[in-house]
Amino acid sequence: MNPQKKIKPTNSLNITIAGTGYVGLCTGVCMAHTGHNVTCVDIDEQKINLMKSGKSPIYEEGLEELMNLNKERLTFTTDHAMAYQNADVIFIGVGTPEKKDGSANLSYVFSVAKQIAHNVKKDCVVVVKSTVPIGTNDKVENIIKSELKEQVTVHVASNPEFLSQGTAVRDTLHASRIVIGVENEYSENILRQAYEGFSDVPIIVTNRRSAEMIKYASNDFLALKISYINEIANLCELIGADIEEVAKGMGFDDRIGNKFLRAGIGYGGSCFPKDTKALHWLASFHDYEIKTIKAAIEVNEQQKFKLFKKSRKYYENLEGLTVAVLGLTFKPGTDDLREAPSLVNVPLFVDDGARVKVWDPIGSGTFKKQMEREWNKELLENVKYCETIESTLLGTDICFIFTEWPEVKALTPKDFITTMNRAIILDGRNSYDLNTFIGTGVIYESIGRSVIG
Known part of the structure; x- marks a missing residue:
C-alpha cells in the first residue's frame, strides 16, 4: 500500500463512524481515502481534539499519515446530533469488552443505537462493524425502531471487520474479503457503494446472522490453530522434535496452510481471547458446548506461563x-x-x-x-x-x-x-x-x- 497515492473518489456518501478505536478509526480513515465524506464521533473529547490536530490516538502503521492525507474529507466531533442527522451510512465501531462471565458487553453498541434513533433526520443504513454475538443486529434494529424520533426508514446491516493490529490500514484497504449481512436489497446496494473504491476485494453477501457468525467462526478457528500448534510444540520438547520443521512440513498442505502455525506463549490482543470466550459463552447459553473452543481457551491460558x-x-x-x-x-x-x-x-x-x-x-x-x-x-x-x-x-x-x-x-x-x-x-x-x-x-x-x- 502506498498511502501517498489517493484512490479515485467514488460516488461519495456521507458516512458517520461511531467510535474511534482500531476498528472505527481505521474504517473511517480508509473510507475517506476512497472518496467518501466521513464524520468520526466519539464521547472522548480529548481524543477528538488529538485527531483534529492530525494525531492518531493509536499506534498503527500508516494510519496517521493517511489521516492527514485525507483531512479535507474527515471530520472529528463529539456532537452526536450533528454526526448522525444527515448520514447516508452509519458504522457502529464501538468496543464490546468481555464481561466477567465471558459474554460480550453490548451496552456501548446499544447506547449508540439509541443515539442514532434520536438524531437521524433521513433514511439511512446503520452498519454494525463491532464484533457482536449472533442476533445482535436484530436487537439493534428493534432498539432503533422503538426509539426513532422522526418518520424515517433505518435499515440495519452487519459488516464485520477482519483487520489485524499492526497491519490494520492494509487489511482494511486490501481486505481478504468484505462480508455484508443484509435483509434487503437497498442495504446491499448502499454498502456496495460504500466499498466501491476498495478494488479487487471479493464481497460476500449473506443474511445478518450468518455475517455475525462468519466473524466469530473465523477468529476462533485462527485461535484454534495457534493453540493446536502450541500443544504440538509442547510435545515436541518432550520427544525431541523441532516445531519449526514440523510446522513447515504441515504448511505445504494447502488444506492446512502455513499461517498461524508459529509456536509461542499464546495469543493475546483485542480479538482472539474475547471472541473465543464470547462464542463459548453463547454456546453454553443455548445448552451447547463447543469443546474445541473450550480447549483452545484453556491451552492459551496455560501457555502464557x-x-x-x-x-x-x-x-x-x-x-x-x-x-x-x-x-x-x-x-x-x-x-x-x-x-x-x-x-x-x-x-x-x-x-x-x-x-x-x-x-x-x-x-x-x-x-x-x-x-x-x-x-x-x-x-x-x-x-x-x-x-x-x-x-x-x-x-x-x-x-x-x-x-x-x-x-x-x-x-x-x-x-x-x-x-x-x-x-x-x-x-x-x-x-x-x-x-x-x-x-x-x-x-x-x-x-x-x-x-x-
Missing part, C-alpha cells in the same frame, strides 16, 4: 535475582497490551522475589499506567522501565522475551554475554535461529525446540 515454568530449571525461585523482560505488547507493531503475556508474568516474577527491568519501544507507558491502577506499591517499586535494550539486560540473571520486536530479533549472543550476569534467555516467540547460539556460552530456550547451551 510456559517461560516461568522453564525458569525453574535454572533457579529454584527468582528471589534476589534481577530479571530482564523484552517486549510488553501482545505482538510487535502495536501498543496494545490486552491479554498480553507480560501482564500476568511480570507480577508473577515480582511476587517470586525478583527485581524486574522491562523494555518495549512503544508499550512501556501504557503498561506502567495499567500497573499503577492494578498493582500495590511493593510491586511497582520492583519494576524498572528502561529506555534501551542494553540497559535492560545490564546486570540481569535471566531474560524473558515476550514480544519479537525487530530490535529484539537484531540482538546477537555477544549482546547478552557482555551485559548479563548470566546469559540465560527464555524466548517465548522463537525469535532466533538455534544455530546462532551454538557454542557461544549462552543458554537459550524457546518453544518446541532444542535447548542450546
Whole structure:
C-alpha cells in the first residue's frame, strides 16, 4: 500500500463512524481515502481534539499519515446530533469488552443505537462493524425502531471487520474479503457503494446472522490453530522434535496452510481471547458446548506461563535475582497490551522475589499506567522501565522475551554475554535461529525446540 497515492473518489456518501478505536478509526480513515465524506464521533473529547490536530490516538502503521492525507474529507466531533442527522451510512465501531462471565458487553453498541434513533433526520443504513454475538443486529434494529424520533426508514446491516493490529490500514484497504449481512436489497446496494473504491476485494453477501457468525467462526478457528500448534510444540520438547520443521512440513498442505502455525506463549490482543470466550459463552447459553473452543481457551491460558515454568530449571525461585523482560505488547507493531503475556508474568516474577527491568519501544507507558491502577506499591517499586535494550539486560540473571520486536530479533549472543550476569534467555516467540547460539556460552530456550547451551 502506498498511502501517498489517493484512490479515485467514488460516488461519495456521507458516512458517520461511531467510535474511534482500531476498528472505527481505521474504517473511517480508509473510507475517506476512497472518496467518501466521513464524520468520526466519539464521547472522548480529548481524543477528538488529538485527531483534529492530525494525531492518531493509536499506534498503527500508516494510519496517521493517511489521516492527514485525507483531512479535507474527515471530520472529528463529539456532537452526536450533528454526526448522525444527515448520514447516508452509519458504522457502529464501538468496543464490546468481555464481561466477567465471558459474554460480550453490548451496552456501548446499544447506547449508540439509541443515539442514532434520536438524531437521524433521513433514511439511512446503520452498519454494525463491532464484533457482536449472533442476533445482535436484530436487537439493534428493534432498539432503533422503538426509539426513532422522526418518520424515517433505518435499515440495519452487519459488516464485520477482519483487520489485524499492526497491519490494520492494509487489511482494511486490501481486505481478504468484505462480508455484508443484509435483509434487503437497498442495504446491499448502499454498502456496495460504500466499498466501491476498495478494488479487487471479493464481497460476500449473506443474511445478518450468518455475517455475525462468519466473524466469530473465523477468529476462533485462527485461535484454534495457534493453540493446536502450541500443544504440538509442547510435545515436541518432550520427544525431541523441532516445531519449526514440523510446522513447515504441515504448511505445504494447502488444506492446512502455513499461517498461524508459529509456536509461542499464546495469543493475546483485542480479538482472539474475547471472541473465543464470547462464542463459548453463547454456546453454553443455548445448552451447547463447543469443546474445541473450550480447549483452545484453556491451552492459551496455560501457555502464557510456559517461560516461568522453564525458569525453574535454572533457579529454584527468582528471589534476589534481577530479571530482564523484552517486549510488553501482545505482538510487535502495536501498543496494545490486552491479554498480553507480560501482564500476568511480570507480577508473577515480582511476587517470586525478583527485581524486574522491562523494555518495549512503544508499550512501556501504557503498561506502567495499567500497573499503577492494578498493582500495590511493593510491586511497582520492583519494576524498572528502561529506555534501551542494553540497559535492560545490564546486570540481569535471566531474560524473558515476550514480544519479537525487530530490535529484539537484531540482538546477537555477544549482546547478552557482555551485559548479563548470566546469559540465560527464555524466548517465548522463537525469535532466533538455534544455530546462532551454538557454542557461544549462552543458554537459550524457546518453544518446541532444542535447548542450546
